[in-house]
Amino acid sequence: MYSFVKLFSALALLALARAFPSAPIRRDTGLGSMCSTKNFDLSKSVPADIYSALPKPNTSAPTFVALSVGVQNYTCGDAGTWTPIGAITYLYDISCIPQEEHANFTTMVSEMWAGSPRTYTADDIVAGTVASGSAAALGLHFWVTDPNNVTSGKIFGKWDFARSRESVEKNIENTYVVCSETGAQPDPINPAINSPWLAEPVLYVDGKKDGLLADQVYRFNSNGGQAPNTTCRPGYDFLQAKSTLNFWLYGGVYADTIF
Numbered sequence: 237m238y239s240f241v242k243l244f245s246a247l248a249l250l251a252l253a254r255a256f257p258s259a260p261i262r263r264d265t266g267l268g269s270m271c272s273t274k275n276f277d278l279s280k281s282v283p284a285d286i287y288s289a290l291p292k293p294n295t296s297a298p299t300f301v302a303l304s305v306g307v308q309n310y311t312c313g314d315a316g317t318w319t320p321i322g323a324i325t326y327l328y329d330i331s332c333i334p335q336e337e338h339a340n341f342t343t344m345v346s347e348m349w350a351g352s353p354r355t356y357t358a359d360d361i362v363a364g365t366v367a368s369g370s371a372a373a374l375g376l377h378f379w380v381t382d383p384n385n386v387t388s389g390k391i392f393g394k395w396d397f398a399r400s401r402e403s404v405e406k407n408i409e410n411t412y413v414v415c416s417e418t419g420a421q422p423d424p425i426n427p428a429i430n431s432p433w434l435a436e437p438v439l440y441v442d443g444k445k446d447g448l449l450a451d452q453v454y455r456f457n458s459n460g461g462q463a464p465n466t467t468c469r470p471g472y473d474f475l476q477a478k479s480t481l482n483f484w485l486y487g488g489v490y491a492d493t494i495f
């Protein structure tokens with residue numbers, strides 16, 4: 237079987253996880269996680285040395301726990317080395333999977349994604365997920381130009397659930413968040429290949445939060461995402477590194493749905 241078929245089956249299973257009786261389930265009232273997140277504890281998933289080096293979550297339980305599957309894009313910078321310019325990944329609700337399984341589940345999905353043919357792209361993952369209408373489909377992750385200064389050359393991560401919530405959420409600001417970065421630690425397993433682990437607080441624009449979906453996002457359990465340590469031709473070469481990891485979103489307007 238092609239790995240992308242397996243990949244899609246694994247992602248489709250996330251929605252079926254609602255059928256498992258082990259965890260209480262509530263997505264029907266709308267906008268929170270499919271399964272309970274109140275006992276999820278970041279300090280149990282992040283090694284103590286990394287956890288102590290990152291700013292802490294301000295609330296005890298995450299509002300959303302997501303698997304992110306897609307690519308990190310790179311262009312060739314002036315120095316002839318790879319420069320990150322953004323990403324496109326799809327985000328899946330993994331709240332119905334026990335926390336202790338998240339790291340291995342994420343690695344399993346990353347292996348299926350790695351084994352998929354070159355012709356099967358991140359855009360195909362997005363299109364296939366949207367078409368499936370899966371209950372586990374949360375939304376997109378990508379990067380946007382610095383909202384405070386378009387000429388700064390900086391980019392900021394955005395998590396955007398607008399598409400999956402358009403029928404139930406009328407306030408667009410509730411469906412996304414743009415974050416900055418206040419903590420970065422090298423991946424503990426293979427930092428040359430796997431993206432750094434991050435603490436990302438909501439970005440303020442003109443004194444206002446840039447989106448109300450969350451107040452803090454944590455990125456960890458990275459599989460891939462780093463560019464290879466090779467030289468490249470400035471202004472010419474482009475590269476995509478497959479990336480599969482976890483994001484936990486804390487706070488935000490749906491924090492009162494935590495159960």
Ligand SMILES: *[C@@H]1O[C@H](CO)[C@@H](O)[C@H](O)[C@H]1NC(C)=O
Nearest residue numbers: 307309321322323324358359
């Ligand atoms: C990154 O790659 C994806 C997938 O090909 C594409 O949809 C997206 O526009 C790219 N983003 C940037 C900033 O290059």
Ligand SMILES: *[C@@H]1O[C@H](CO)[C@@H](O)[C@H](O)[C@H]1NC(C)=O
Nearest residue numbers: 335336337338339340341343
């Ligand atoms: C995750 O995978 C590792 C390596 O295969 C294994 O040692 C570990 O027991 C697994 N953890 C869980 C919770 O299944």
Ligand SMILES: *[C@@H]1O[C@H](CO)[C@@H](O)[C@H](O)[C@H]1NC(C)=O
Nearest residue numbers: 382384385386387388389390
């Ligand atoms: C925006 O960024 C550019 C490039 O770094 C800088 O020269 C400029 O001063 C910045 N503008 C503001 C308003 O911060």
Ligand SMILES: *[C@@H]1O[C@H](CO)[C@@H](O)[C@H](O)[C@H]1NC(C)=O
Nearest residue numbers: 293294436437438451452487
């Ligand atoms: C988290 O709490 C600290 C201390 O109260 C505060 O300084 C910080 O702004 C809060 N972060 C977010 C993203 O709400």
Ligand SMILES: *[C@@H]1O[C@H](CO)[C@@H](O)[C@H](O)[C@H]1NC(C)=O
Nearest residue numbers: 317427428429464465466467
């Ligand atoms: C990248 O490769 C160069 C040349 O082989 C080496 O000097 C450098 O230490 C490498 N950097 C990393 C981060 O591995």
